[in-house]
Amino acid sequence: MSAELDALTVVNQLRDLAADPLNRRAIVEDQGCLPGLILFLDHPNPQVVYSALLAVRYLAECRANREKMKAELGMMLSLQNVMQKSTSPGETKLLASEIYEILQSAGKEEAEQAEAAAASCRRKAQFFLGSNNKRAKTVVLHIDGLDDSTRRSLCEEALLKIRGVISFTFQMAVKRCVVRIRSDLKAEALGTAINSTKVMKAQQVVKTEDGGELILPFQEDSAVLVEENTDIPDYLPEEESPSQEQDKAVTRVGSITDGMGWLSTAANFLSRSFYW
Template sequence: MMDALSVVSQLRDLASEPQNREVIVQDEGCLPGLVLFLDHQNPDVLLATLQTMRYLAELTPNISTMKSELGMMVSLENLTGREDLSVDITDLAQELYNILSATVPRIPERENRKKSQFFINSTQKKAKSVTLHIQGLDSTDQRGLCEEALLKVKGVISFTFQMASKRCTVRIRSDLPTESLASAIAATKVLSAQQVVKNEAGEEIFISLNQQSGVAVKRNSPLPDYLPEEEESPERAVDRAISRTTAKKDSSGSWLNSAASFLTNTFYW
């Protein structure tokens, strides 16, 4: 049975091979998925995630991309200040934070970014990720209200919470306005949402969204109306290779496809 620890452990094995590190960071869903793992409650998952990122940071061109990933530096900084974690985790988080904070040569933005994904089984043109800062997200009760609100919005694919920073990363169809998410959350009467983006200086800022009732919100049927399977599946890339030393392909498909299915069907962990 695949779980968060098995997924990140296999990814760590991939990252330990130098030839895989560029491909992993270039992937559309892999790096955001690792950032989300930094908020996991299981210390073993946290340690495996940090070890994976440490491998990836050994390739210098990866550093600027990792540093600019939304939520990366904030999550690492939060880990370094937690007293409930082992020294192994906090020290590794501090080491990684220092590496990513160091000045590195600026590299051009990738023009041929890979379309296939490890963590979210959806193509870039059909889906996008939005990070929201949710005021009032202070307990599991408020999280439950937010879950119910998002599940009702037609076009929401998945979402993951980072309770420590009051954030929710939502995967949505590309044609769904972000304001629809804010309106659905505001309808709870106790929560409100702002979008988290980076400015030109690379700093995270909050953008207020139109949360008035005039914003149309398409509702789901009682069960989540996920994207059809044929729309979610990415085109098979025949020119993309990645090696692994500890896991082998079986008749049910590659491990990467299994990981994508696992995380696509998991709203949060």
């Protein structure tokens, strides 16, 4: 297995572990994983960089992590480098910018933190906080047929091919996917991509004036042309994807004990790869 493939495998595993809120504190407290993710931000493979950014974005969702992440050597500088690098894809720059803004705001006065925490509670049904960047918006999808890790992988592949998708997270228990997209991308494009799998059907979840939720189906004749994202390489094939191995903790949401066992393996890889 090549060194680059090893790096992609490890960063994808860390991304999937970070997607579970139960793992986020432990990943940041680990002595090797957070420094390793920072080094991945300068990797020549753009998919490694993008997956590392997704992992960091998940970790930043935990408010208790932000001060440590901001203070970690090289974190803010690496995010700036990704944002300023001319070869970085647009979605990668936008995601790095959102993370930078979140971490930059860490450490403000307690009153401001309390206000932000209250706002976060009002939006806890959504994964990504607010609209830190006016060029992006959040779309919540209810996906009929999103029943297992195989269907989730199909959904991931469909979304990753859409130019304008910044990031996404799944809420498997309620068959939902929260997608962060550029403001100029229509939600119908997401529905078209997911419906193209032939085994899943997407509907949009919107808030009503009284605070409730309304599930709106996409019109059958509203299929839009999906512009494929050629800047970011495809994920690993299914037979090589670590998320498909049923004995790995990343396939069992909430399994923090097993997940921490894998973190030790990841830390060892990072230590061998980056520290002399």
